[in-house]
Amino acid sequence: MSARSYIIDDRERKTFLLDREVLVSEDILRKEMAHIFGRCWIYVGHASELKAPGDFRSRKVAGRPVIFCRDQAGEFHCLFNTCRHRGAIVCTQREGNARRFMCIYHGWTYGNDGQLLRVPGDDAYFEAFDKAAHGLRRPARFEDYRGFWFMCLDPDASPLHDYLAEAKDYIDLVIDQSPSGQMEIIAGVQEYDVAANWKLMVENSVDDYHLPSTHSTWLNFMANSGVKIEPPPKEAGLVLPTKGLAVELGNGHFTTDNVNFRGRPVAKWIPLYGEAAKAEIADIRSELVGRLGAERASRVADTNRNLVIFPNLVINDGSSVTVRTFYPEGVGRMHVTAWALGPVEESENARARRLDAFLTFYGPGGFATPDDVEALELVQQGLANWSEDRWSEMSRGMGKEGEQLNSDEHHLRIFWRRWNELMGAEA
Amino acid sequence: MTAPVAPKDLVTRAQVEDFLYHEAALLDEWQLEAWQELLTDDACYYVPSNDQPESDHRRALFLIADDRERIRQRIIRVQDPNCHAEYPKSRTRRIIGNVRILGVEGDLIGVAANFVCYRFRRYERIREYVGSYRYLLRRSGDSFRIKERRVLIDAHELGTLGSVSFIL
Numbered sequence: 001m002s003a004r005s006y007i008i009d010d011r012e013r014k015t016f017l018l019d020r021e022v023l024v025s026e027d028i029l030r031k032e033m034a035h036i037f038g039r040c041w042i043y044v045g046h047a048s049e050l051k052a053p054g055d056f057r058s059r060k061v062a063g064r065p066v067i068f069c070r071d072q073a074g075e076f077h078c079l080f081n082t083c084r085h086r087g088a089i090v091c092t093q094r095e096g097n098a099r100r101f102m103c104i105y106h107g108w109t110y111g112n113d114g115q116l117l118r119v120p121g122d123d124a125y126f127e128a129f130d131k132a133a134h135g136l137r138r139p140a141r142f143e144d145y146r147g148f149w150f151m152c153l154d155p156d157a158s159p160l161h162d163y164l165a166e167a168k169d170y171i172d173l174v175i176d177q178s179p180s181g182q183m184e185i186i187a188g189v190q191e192y193d194v195a196a197n198w199k200l201m202v203e204n205s206v207d208d209y210h211l212p213s214t215h216s217t218w219l220n221f222m223a224n225s226g227v228k229i230e231p232p233p234k235e236a237g238l239v240l241p242t243k244g245l246a247v248e249l250g251n252g253h254f255t256t257d258n259v260n261f262r263g264r265p266v267a268k269w270i271p272l273y274g275e276a277a278k279a280e281i282a283d284i285r286s287e288l289v290g291r292l293g294a295e296r297a298s299r300v301a302d303t304n305r306n307l308v309i310f311p312n313l314v315i316n317d318g319s320s321v322t323v324r325t326f327y328p329e330g331v332g333r334m335h336v337t338a339w340a341l342g343p344v345e346e347s348e349n350a351r352a353r354r355l356d357a358f359l360t361f362y363g364p365g366g367f368a369t370p371d372d373v374e375a376l377e378l379v380q381q382g383l384a385n386w387s388e389d390r391w392s393e394m395s396r397g398m399g400k401e402g403e404q405l406n407s408d409e410h411h412l413r414i415f416w417r418r419w420n421e422l423m424g425a426e427a
Numbered sequence: 428m429t430a431p432v433a434p435k436d437l438v439t440r441a442q443v444e445d446f447l448y449h450e451a452a453l454l455d456e457w458q459l460e461a462w463q464e465l466l467t468d469d470a471c472y473y474v475p476s477n478d479q480p481e482s483d484h485r486r487a488l489f490l491i492a493d494d495r496e497r498i499r500q501r502i503i504r505v506q507d508p509n510c511h512a513e514y515p516k517s518r519t520r521r522i523i524g525n526v527r528i529l530g531v532e533g534d535l536i537g538v539a540a541n542f543v544c545y546r547f548r549r550y551e552r553i554r555e556y557v558g559s560y561r562y563l564l565r566r567s568g569d570s571f572r573i574k575e576r577r578v579l580i581d582a583h584e585l586g587t588l589g590s591v592s593f594i595l
Contacts (some may be wrong), residue, residue: 094583112466141493188476188488191584207517214511217504224500335586340488352485356492365491367504369511370592381550 002069003063003366004343005425007416008391016413020386023197023379028423029331034061035313035423036199037062039154041163041312043325044068044078047147048184050360054097054112055077056373058089058377060303060335061151062312064271065229066088066137067091068149069093071113076144078151079114079136087349101136110136146175165250170307174317176300177266179287182285185323186355190338195328196376198334203312204372206256206306209396212239214375218361218368222262230261237397244406250406252310255409260304260360262319265354267301272360273353283364308411310418320358332380338363438540439537443564444526445475446571447540451521454594462594466573467565470495473577476592478578491578505593510591512592513592518547519593535574538562546588549556556595557581 006028008017022028043070044061048360056069068092083090090101090110090361100117102109109118114136119125143160145168150160157163164171175183194201204210212219225230232238244258263270267285269278288297304318307406314324321341327336332370342354361368394416395406402411453462461582474491475482486493493551508514521544545555563575578595582588 095541136499186485186488188479188491190476190488191478191586192589193585193587195588216509217507220507220509221500221504224503348485355484355486355488359489359492363488363490364590365489365499365592369508370590373590374511 003421005422007420007425009413009417011398015400016040016393016395016409016416017391018394018416019109020383020390020392022419023199024331024383026331029328031423034327035065036419037156037327039150039151039152039422041141041143041150041157041160041340042150042311042321043309044142044149045321046183046185046339047144047149048182048343049095050076052097054099055095055099056091056092056093056101056112056335057095058091059337060327062153063329065089066139066151069112070150071111073113073395075113076142076149077097077112077114077138078142078149079138080112081247083108084116084134084136085119096363102158114138118381146171146181148334151196162198162256162289163251164309165253166250166253167249167253167309170249170255170305170317173224173300173305174315174321174341176296177293177321177346178294180343182344183341184322184340184344186351190336190363192336192373193329194373194376195332196334196373197331198326199415199419200365200379201334201336202308202312202314203412204376205316205324206254206308206406206411207409208240208256208258209409210372214371215368217371221360221367222272227263228263231267235405237400237407239407245409246404246406246411247413248414249307252415252422253308254414255305255307256406256411258304258406260302262304263357264301264304264372265320265350265357272329274358276352277349280347284350309336310415310416316362319361320354322358322362436527438566439529440526440528443536443538443571444523446525446564447538447560447562450573451523451542455519457516459504459506459594462497463502464569465571466495466498468560469576470573470584472498472501472594473575474576474595475579477580477582477584488520490585502582503595509586511592516533517593520545534566536562536566536571537563539562546593556588556591 005017008021042062047373050058050070053070053072053074056067059068065077068083069077081089081091085108086104090103100109107120111117116131116134139153141154174415175181179229207346219229230241234242241261242259244256247255267281269281307315312325316322322338323341324338326336328333340358359366363369394409394412397410466549472493475489479487504510506515521542523540523542525541527539540560542560546554556582561577564571565574
């Protein structure tokens with residue numbers, strides 16, 4: 001017997017409804033741990049965060065404490081940050097460089113490749129105790145795509161490369177900003193909670209329908225800064241100054257793909273950047289054209305894209321590039337971790353401009369994100385009435401053939417259909 | 428030989444404290460136009476990311492890195508009823524202590540102070556922002572103006588504090 005469906009996906013009547021219980025139920029959250037976070041590829045970190053052998057970052061990935069590190073030979077590892085002896089965290093530093101991780105409880109010591117090196121008083125153990133079998137455990141799978149490292153707890157999962165499907169093309173578009181094809185995570189991480197179910201952040205990250213109402217103060221700021229905010233093009237459903245699409249990428253991944261009006265550090269000047277930046281942005285632009293050709297360069301520079309890698313990685317290549325992941329802390333709260341990403345060869349001024357552009361929109365002190373957070377928290381508060389007011393309406397644009405718009409809800413439906421399927425429900 | 432410091436050039440902690448208390452009152456009362464008048468024309472306002480308290484905003488991602496124009500825009504934004512994160516406005520109450528004059532150079536005075544800023548929103552538990560303020564003050568008549576205002580939050584992550592959608 002299959003589980004009941006969490007969605008009503010009526011293609012004949014062009015109606016899509018979501019059962020709000022999925023945003024409030026502890027039982028469903030527990031099931032997600034197994035069916036979603038236990039089976040999907042989950043983002044761990046970026047290669048640029050570990051520049052040298054021995055570099056490590058300790059963090060939580062899908063709620064699990066891990067050490068993301070490189071061994072002495074430079075190989076990347078993702079190790080569970082849990083001592084094999086009695087279970088304590090073995091790496092307590094946020095980041096650093098170390099050959100060994102020693103558990104402070106009884107002194108069991110592991111190499112930065114996870115091997116168990118030292119057990120104090122090991123003559124008290126019998127022959128059956130095999131040190132080689134007591135290295136730090138690790139997720140079943142750990143693979144990267146062009147420096148983006150993911151883990152998967154399911155040994156039978158398809159390779160990351162296949163899992164990412166067409167999302168790879170959009171990751172490539174981000175990486176193409178760098179002349180050498182190397183992007184790096186910039187120092188400074190934004191870690192903040194949102195008192196809302198984690199799936200609401202997925203929706204919000206690609207939902208361009210909300211922009212005029214949630215972010216009117218940001219649009220106002222852009223206008224005050226000399227950016228022209230045109231009325232939307234005359235096409236049903238558009239709400240932003242330029243046209244944008246919602247694109248399905250396979251395996252539950254999707255992106256918006258918008259003609260840019262808001263400027264891009266790579267490489268579309270807006271008055272906000274200042275006159276002095278014009279020349280350098282023109283140089284960045286001509287490097288793009290020289291390397292990629294005019295068409296691809298325009299694709300990189302003149303479009304902005306909010307990409308969701310199912311289930312919980314978002315790369316917003318918009319006012320700047322942010323890599324953002326989030327994980328539930330209970331049914332009504334999530335932890336968000338957000339980084340800025342930039343080309344390794346960026347000049348000091350270009351880097352400063354990128355970081356400044358980031359803050360015009362994103363993050364806990366940005367001119368837009370706090371209002372997103374407010375919107376999601378208001379949803380979560382409103383959901384207290386879920387049992388009497390059960391369904392969220394997500395049919396926008398459903399009747400449309402072909403091209404789907406960024407301000408429709410097609411891409412949100414992609415997420416929910418995939419989620420519903422993985423949760424073992426029948427559509 | 429350095430000339431003896433004339434009394435009129437002395438800066439006392441009490442003067443600085445009076446100024447900081449006045450600023451705190453303006454912020455807690457949301458008198459942001461009056462607060463802006465405390466700023467120099469080249470004033471900056473920084474809140475570094477929690478893991479990079481001592482970094483440079485041109486090299487590291489901050490939570491806030493405003494120049495004077497951005498501060499002006501921030502104030503337009505937070506006073507707009509469409510700034511949903513601050514409408515209805517948070518109630519804040521800040522307690523400032525351990526005020527220290529770190530150094531005086533010309534007409535600039537380096538100041539550090541500890542703060543606790545309590546933030547209240549409807550139906551919410553109290554949020555406590557704890558940290559230190561670092562100021563560069565410029566003498567201005569009998570008082571000061573703020574040239575740089577840096578807010579270092581002690582929490583390792585912003586976490587349950589959520590956002591810095593008001594002037595911290």
